[in-house]
Amino acid sequence: MTATPLLSLRNVTKVFETPGGKVRALTDVSLDIPRGSILGLVGESGSGKTTLGRCVLRLIEPTSGEVFFDGTDITKLNPRDMKAMRKRMQIVFQDPFSSLNPRMRVHEIIGEALIAHGIGRTRTERRDRAAALLEEVGLRPDQLDRFPHEFSGGQRQRIGIARALAVDPDFIVADESVSALDVSVQAQILNLLNDLRQKRGLTMLFIAHDLSVVEYLCEAVAVLYLGRVMEAGDCRSIYAAPNHPYTKALLAAAPVPDPLVPRADVMLMGDIPSPLNPPPGCVFHTRCPVAMDDCRHILPTPQPVAASVTAACLRLNETVSC
Amino acid sequence: MTAELSPDIVLKVDNLSTSFIFKSRTVPALRDVTFTLREGKTLALVGESGSGKSVTSLSILRLLSSPGQIVGGSVLYRTRAGEILDLAKADARTMRGVRGGEISMIFQEPMSSLNPLMRVGDQIGEMLTLHLGLKGQALQTRVRELLELVEIPAAARRMWDYPHSMSGGMRQRVMIAVALACNPRLLIADEPTTALDVTIQAQILRLMQRLQKDLGMSILFITHDMGVVAEMADEVAVMYAGEVVEQGAVRPLFAKPSHPYTTGLLGSIPSAARGFAADGSRLPLTAIPGSVPSPVDLPVGCSFAPRCASSEPTCREPARLAALGADHMTRCWKMRQSA
Numbered sequence: 119m120t121a122t123p124l125l126s127l128r129n130v131t132k133v134f135e136t137p138g139g140k141v142r143a144l145t146d147v148s149l150d151i152p153r154g155s156i157l158g159l160v161g162e163s164g165s166g167k168t169t170l171g172r173c174v175l176r177l178i179e180p181t182s183g184e185v186f187f188d189g190t191d192i193t194k195l196n197p198r199d200m201k202a203m204r205k206r207m208q209i210v211f212q213d214p215f216s217s218l219n220p221r222m223r224v225h226e227i228i229g230e231a232l233i234a235h236g237i238g239r240t241r242t243e244r245r246d247r248a249a250a251l252l253e254e255v256g257l258r259p260d261q262l263d264r265f266p267h268e269f270s271g272g273q274r275q276r277i278g279i280a281r282a283l284a285v286d287p288d289f290i291v292a293d294e295s296v297s298a299l300d301v302s303v304q305a306q307i308l309n310l311l312n313d314l315r316q317k318r319g320l321t322m323l324f325i326a327h328d329l330s331v332v333e334y335l336c337e338a339v340a341v342l343y344l345g346r347v348m349e350a351g352d353c354r355s356i357y358a359a360p361n362h363p364y365t366k367a368l369l370a371a372a373p374v375p376d377p378l379v380p381r382a383d384v385m386l387m388g389d390i391p392s393p394l395n396p397p398p399g400c401v402f403h404t405r406c407p408v409a410m411d412d413c414r415h416i417l418p419t420p421q422p423v424a425a426s427v428t429a430a431c432l433r434l435n436e437t438v439s440c
Numbered sequence: 441m442t443a444e445l446s447p448d449i450v451l452k453v454d455n456l457s458t459s460f461i462f463k464s465r466t467v468p469a470l471r472d473v474t475f476t477l478r479e480g481k482t483l484a485l486v487g488e489s490g491s492g493k494s495v496t497s498l499s500i501l502r503l504l505s506s507p508g509q510i511v512g513g514s515v516l517y518r519t520r521a522g523e524i525l526d527l528a529k530a531d532a533r534t535m536r537g538v539r540g541g542e543i544s545m546i547f548q549e550p551m552s553s554l555n556p557l558m559r560v561g562d563q564i565g566e567m568l569t570l571h572l573g574l575k576g577q578a579l580q581t582r583v584r585e586l587l588e589l590v591e592i593p594a595a596a597r598r599m600w601d602y603p604h605s606m607s608g609g610m611r612q613r614v615m616i617a618v619a620l621a622c623n624p625r626l627l628i629a630d631e632p633t634t635a636l637d638v639t640i641q642a643q644i645l646r647l648m649q650r651l652q653k654d655l656g657m658s659i660l661f662i663t664h665d666m667g668v669v670a671e672m673a674d675e676v677a678v679m680y681a682g683e684v685v686e687q688g689a690v691r692p693l694f695a696k697p698s699h700p701y702t703t704g705l706l707g708s709i710p711s712a713a714r715g716f717a718a719d720g721s722r723l724p725l726t727a728i729p730g731s732v733p734s735p736v737d738l739p740v741g742c743s744f745a746p747r748c749a750s751s752e753p754t755c756r757e758p759a760r761l762a763a764l765g766a767d768h769m770t771r772c773w774k775m776r777q778s779a
Contacts, residue, residue: 162638163637272731273731300488300732301664301666302705305727306728308725329638330710331710368638371639371641373641373671375666375670375694375711376670377670377671377690385642386642386643389609389610390637
């Protein structure tokens with residue numbers, strides 16, 4: 119891994135003020151993404167994955183904490199400098215149906231990004247660039263004048279990727295970008311993302327709830343629960359030997375497409391608590407199979423457990439050995 | 441009715457065809473769908489969007505609304521009394537008796553399938569009053585028992601809750617309680633865990649397995665997730681473009697898929713074993729090129745041929761589902777030949 123990560127989050131916290139009270143969506147999230155690598159962000163609904171993805175791009179302003187992009191703390195940038203920075207950071211959304219304007223043609227959808235960032239002075243120049251992008255994502259240049267409704271879900275997701283690539287970004291947030299797709303089409307898009315990463319040297323924050331997708335695509339993984347990072351680090355070592363009880367439960371709960379694999383019996387009871395009223399101490403203690411008294415009032419801090427893996431759990435030493 | 445059904449079979453869907461008939465054109469949604477479900481077992485109906493999984497379940501229960509209608513084939517079902525009914529042709533009165541008491545269904549969306557203005561206890565009670573005529577204290581007791589059966593904590597209190605105050609997993613438990621209210625012999629579960637988080641999905645799957653064992657139900661489990669199939673099902677029928685392309689017992693089918701579509705579907709699932717070469721480099725997934733054909737523009741012959749790597753001119757002839765071995769059927773003639 120290179121010395122300075124392209125993206126560094128330091129104690130990123132986001133609190134939403136709602137009529138029902140304060141929702142702590144993210145608390146003290148610190149993560150690094152080295153250049154050219156993909157960090158997978160996993161967790162259940164309501165764990166704060168999407169909020170974190172938006173905070174990284176300042177589409178949502180973090181309440182506190184720093185977001186360093188290539189050494190610059192972007193939370194301190196003025197709007198003009200931030201706009202210039204956005205050229206280097208793009209996002210691909212989950213829903214390929216609602217994230218494309220149904221009344222715009224494909225070349226306009228891609229061209230809009232180019233106009234916004236002042237790339238391609240003439241219409242022909244922008245059109246040529248859009249055509250090249252379509253080819254890069256596996257569509258045909260003769261589809262430039264079509265509308266989104268003329269494409270399948272997988273093709274629309276390719277258009278969304280082409281739009282994100284239009285401004286030549288270094289970094290992409292992919293927010294559940296393959297979740298809405300059927301598995302055979304999902305595989306096409308995963309292969310495409312993998313190719314693009316290699317060809318363009320892209321760095322990515324890949325948000326997903328499907329653990330196997332993250333295992334396939336990502337070098338590193340961060341497990342989020344109620345807005346806090348439970349465990350983070352090298353993907354293959356965490357999947358091979360999870361340290362945090364939540365990571366263990368999450369991996370055990372995922373169904374394995376092989377009838378010969380015996381069913382895992384590690385099981386979580388109940389539901390994720392409301393972020394309006396997160397439990398004191400370790401936020402996971404209400405569902406943790408190995409919670410003890412201390413977990414109810416002592417907040418565990420992330421600590422190194424293996425080469426490039428950190429986890430936040432009071433019983434780490436015990437659970438590692440069991 | 442004089443139809444034949446071997447004694448261990450509870451449901452036999454035979455050449456079932458369903459179309460959506462519009463003034464201008466007819467859209468075939470199901471074409472000659474054929475599968476059998478054994479008593480007390482789980483059959484998974486697996487396929488991607490638009491393959492006809494949900495239309496199959498709606499056809500079985502005759503819940504299709506106009507312009508959808510069954511245009512051919514039969515749905516033989518053995519009732520509790522041992523009578524064999526063809527649900528494809530049964531009259532409305534017979535179907536009312538079948539729904540709920542014999543066959544019941546749970547849907548994907550626990551948010552939209554419950555009435556937001558009714559307490560959950562009343563929604564379960566409605567079934568009991570309608571089908572069994574339960575009232576008063578007996579009704580309340582049975583509602584509480586059902587909520588306890590689906591492992592809802594503090595059932596006596598939660599029965600007075602409205603759906604909005606419950607989580608997705610709890611709501612799906614309530615849906616299961618509604619479905620079980622009249623002791624069905626066959627439960628049709630249409631993507632019951634798709635909208636749920638993986639830890640909650642695991643809870644619901646375990647619950648369904650326990651209930652099946654305790655109550656001796658047969659389950660038709662509709663899903664798109666091969667992982668869920670591997671965990672839940674005894675047998676699996678793979679659907680593609682409104683047809684069953686392969687059916688067989690789960691273990692042999694996963695070990696040796698006998699239709700190129702099944703092979704492709706299994707190869708598309710990302711996993712560490714498939715994802716990396718021995719030297720640690722990442723391998724591309726074996727994605728299926730292209731997308732599912734539109735039902736208004738189906739290919740001639742085998743409907744998978746345009747996306748199939750091993751298709752040949754003969755694949756333009758009509759493909760039929762035929763036995764490959766004991767309890768294994770495939771629609772691919774090449775696979776049968778090479779077996």
